[in-house]
Amino acid sequence: RHGQGYSRFEHTAHGIALDLLQYVPLEDPVKISRLTIRDTSGRARRLSVTAYAEWVLGPSRAASAFTVVTELDAQTGALLARNPWNAAFGSRVAFADLGGRQTAWTGDRREFLGRNGTLDNPGALAAGEAPLSKRVGAGLDPCAALQAPVALEPDGTAEIVFFLGQAASEREARSLVARYRAADLDAVLREVSAYWDDLLGTVQVKTPDRSMDVMLNR
Numbered sequence: 552r553h554g555q556g557y558s559r560f561e562h563t564a565h566g567i568a569l570d571l572l573q574y575v576p577l578e579d580p581v582k583i584s585r586l587t588i589r590d591t592s593g594r595a596r597r598l599s600v601t602a603y604a605e606w607v608l609g610p611s612r613a614a615s616a617f618t619v620v621t622e623l624d625a626q627t628g629a630l631l632a633r634n635p636w637n638a639a640f641g642s643r644v645a646f647a648d649l650g651g652r653q654t655a656w657t658g659d660r661r662e663f664l665g666r667n668g669t670l671d672n673p674g675a676l677a678a679g680e681a682p683l684s685k686r687v688g689a690g691l692d693p694c695a696a697l698q699a700p701v702a703l704e705p706d707g708t709a710e711i712v713f714f715l716g717q718a719a720s721e722r723e724a725r726s727l728v729a730r731y732r733a734a735d736l737d738a739v740l741r742e743v744s745a746y747w748d749d750l751l752g753t754v755q756v757k758t759p760d761r762s763m764d765v766m767l768n769r
Contacts, residue, residue: 555743567590569587570589571584583714586713587710599698600699604694618634619632627648630697643717645724650713
């Protein structure tokens with residue numbers, strides 16, 4: 552479901568309840584994804600969470616994929632990506648970060664999908680597969696795949712946060728990663744909601760049709 556400045560996705564299967572909340576701060580180019588995991592199986596569980604994104608950094612993946620370069624930032628552990636051959640935005644740096652909890656990663660889409668793999672059934676998530684190789688660099692089919700382990704007690708919960716964004720420089724990318732790792736993300740969401748309340752609540756409509764009023768006045 553979608554609300555004022557956010558989207559929420561819920562799914563329950565195999566004794567695990569998932570709640571994914573996504574929104575963007577008002578001032579910064581960062582997409583925040585907060586995944587809450589609850590163990591409803593009645594037994595302890597050991598899981599892994601994988602965040603995945605395909606870099607474009609240009610007019611299309613077909614045109615820019617072979618010039619995208621990825622690296623792991625030594626200071627923050629975030630995965631960085633840039634396209635130095637993009638004439639207009641070559642100096643900008645994109646980043647992906649699993650809240651600093653990533654223990655395995657790859658910048659190679661081919662490795663993640665695997666032979667004959669697809670986005671809804673990637674080879675890297677198949678049972679018995681080796682951990683991601685931590686391969687990054689140039690000349691890859693670029694992506695960002697980050698994994699983190701999660702241990703849950705019976706009826707326990709855990710939250711994993713994924714940040715995806717782009718900054719004007721590597722230094723600014725590091726700053727954004729550090730800032731949002733430490734931020735009060737509930738306060739960020741309240742700020743987003745308040746903005747849309749103020750913007751969309753300015754005009755109130757009253758008609759003979761109550762359902763029309765509810766729709767127009769949110």
